[in-house]
Amino acid sequence: MPETENIVEIDHLSHSYGKRAALVDLSLRVRRGEIFGFLGPNGSGKTTLFRILCTLIAAPAGTVKMFGLDLAQSREEIRRHLGVVFQSASLDKQLTANENLRQQGRLYGLRGAELSRRIDRLLERVNLLDRRHERVEGFSGGMRRRVELAKGMLNQPRVLLLDEPSTGLDPAARIDMWNYLAEVQRTDGVTILLTTHLMDEADRCSRLAIMDRGRLAVCDTPAAMKERIGGDVISLKTTASSRVAEIIREKFQLETETVDGMVRLERQRGHEFVPQLIEALPGLIESVSVGKPTLEDVFIHVTGRFFRDEAGPGEG
Ligand code: ADP
16 A cells, blocks of 8 residues: 555545535645544534545545545545544444444454454553443443544554544543543554534644635644734624724724624734723723634634534534
8 A cells, every 4th residue: 555645635525415515625635643623613514524534425526535545446445444433422332342342343354362452452542441341321421432432443544533523522521532532643653534613622633624614714733823813813892893993994004804793803912902992992892802813713814704603502
């Protein structure tokens, strides 16, 4: 199998469901050893991309290469080197952790001592070796997800794909899950690709692709994305957004962005600028916040919309 620095190469990838475009002309590279995240609100095309990369959607338009092999021609071979962790639980709750992995291993044609060795090593990796003979139904959400992770690693994949790995987990279990992911990436040298709509999860990726309505909005490290904004983000809550934007333009020659009635501007040393702003806008401002740019700010900066706009209730 050819060794390539870019373990995933996507060129001009598009996919539609009937007339509805889910992915539009997506091109990007994922390098070997990265933890690469696809971040986007609901409907941005993450699941569609995930399904294409898992080889579950046949013949999308454009090209996808993994390990230098073309997905359209080498589907079976690519599949052998993929580990997949779906969002919906794939475990049999009536079985123990060990039995779940054993069942999965048999699907890969693994048997006997080799299968037992792999299962023990992976359950140890996710810190569940001492609970391996307990039924999954008694496990917490975080523990179940760790069994799923071990299951996805059973075939010793070169690329591990995870769909929203920490959705539904409490904050402590999320951090825990990430520590295990980082461990798997480091120890097994596996490249990790994941989808997420959670900013804290995206922040932990080595590189990110921000997706917006099926298109790639920006692709870079989280730090570089935030640096591009430069300085601080000042947000002004007002009931007169166009008047506020106009005054700021006239008085300070600064461009603002209005999102959902909130006027935003990006500025070095934001806290020093706030008093001047308030003075220039008497009675027009209800509240002001100043902060270092977050990935949410990056999303607003590149799309002109709030991230949560398209997310479903209670998400984002
Ligand atoms: P995400 O995972 O980011 O929420 P999806 O890939 O699920 O995004 O969806 C992208 C777009 O494709 C959305 O407009 C969605 O409604 C549409 N879509 C997804 N799956 C289907 C399907 N099976 N049939 C029709 N439309 C779909």
